[in-house]
Amino acid sequence: MIVALALSRVLLDRNLILATWLVVVATGAFAPSSAADDPLQGLYFEQTTRVVPKDGTASGGVRSRVWHAAQRMRLEAGDMPGGPALVLRLDEGRALRLDPEAKVATEIDPQALRARSHQDASVASTLIGAEDELRTTPLQGTRTIAGHACSGFRLKSRAASVELWVAADLPRASVFADFLEWSGAAQALPGLVAAIRELPGFPLETRTRVSVLGESQETVSTVTKIRVGPQPSELFDVPAGFRLDKVVP
Numbered sequence: 170m171i172v173a174l175a176l177s178r179v180l181l182d183r184n185l186i187l188a189t190w191l192v193v194v195a196t197g198a199f200a201p202s203s204a205a206d207d208p209l210q211g212l213y214f215e216q217t218t219r220v221v222p223k224d225g226t227a228s229g230g231v232r233s234r235v236w237h238a239a240q241r242m243r244l245e246a247g248d249m250p251g252g253p254a255l256v257l258r259l260d261e262g263r264a265l266r267l268d269p270e271a272k273v274a275t276e277i278d279p280q281a282l283r284a285r286s287h288q289d290a291s292v293a294s295t296l297i298g299a300e301d302e303l304r305t306t307p308l309q310g311t312r313t314i315a316g317h318a319c320s321g322f323r324l325k326s327r328a329a330s331v332e333l334w335v336a337a338d339l340p341r342a343s344v345f346a347d348f349l350e351w352s353g354a355a356q357a358l359p360g361l362v363a364a365i366r367e368l369p370g371f372p373l374e375t376r377t378r379v380s381v382l383g384e385s386q387e388t389v390s391t392v393t394k395i396r397v398g399p400q401p402s403e404l405f406d407v408p409a410g411f412r413l414d415k416v417v418p
Contacts, residue, residue, distance in 0.1 A: 211400035287353030335370030
């Protein structure tokens with residue numbers, strides 16, 4: 170349910186930056202559970218994020234894949250698995266960029282990456298009007314997303330409207346709580362974090378509408394596949410046969 174954190178630096182459109190951080194918040198905002206504290210627990214999901222044009226017809230979009238286990242996360246973007254990846258190891262204070270074609274793993278300065286993440290979170294906070302009061306309203310009906318029955322809720326402020334469809338049968342664990350804190354989203358969007366914590370399930374779709382200079386803009390982020398369970402540890406390490414280049418400032 171995350172658009173890869175790296176995408177917020179590659180995709181400079183402010184709609185996509187906002188969508189990135191709203192999904193980060195949505196997946197990380199839940200109260201911890203005993204399952205979340207189990208180091209064997211993990212999560213994998215695939216997601217598509219689309220910008221909706223004025224005629225309302227969204228097509229294509231940016232696909233991403235996320236693997237999570239404890240304080241480790243792997244993020245890939247693109248249509249085909251196995252492409253370039255960003256690996257965050259909060260347990261070791263490291264960040265790696267993997268290039269399978271060149272067989273190179275490049276260490277990234279984790280402090281610089283975190284600073285850029287905080288900057289993007291701040292942009293999202295400005296666009297959504299983080300200081301405004303948010304009102305939560307249930308949406309009518311139910312939907313099935315990625316094979317899970319979902320109920321909908323709208324969070325609305327003066328500048329933005331966020332619709333979330335949540336699945337009650339998925340763990341309400343704060344699987345991304347550490348990353349939420351690390352990224353700066355918890356500090357930049359405290360009202361939104363608090364509102365999402367009250368929702369009765371795990372978000373599988375986030376639809377965001379913001380008003381920028383009087384013009385309405387919309388993005389939709391939808392999970393297309395999700396699996397809860399242990400994730401292979403090798404996903405978060407430098408693959409065998411890769412050359413390791415040291416920290417890039």
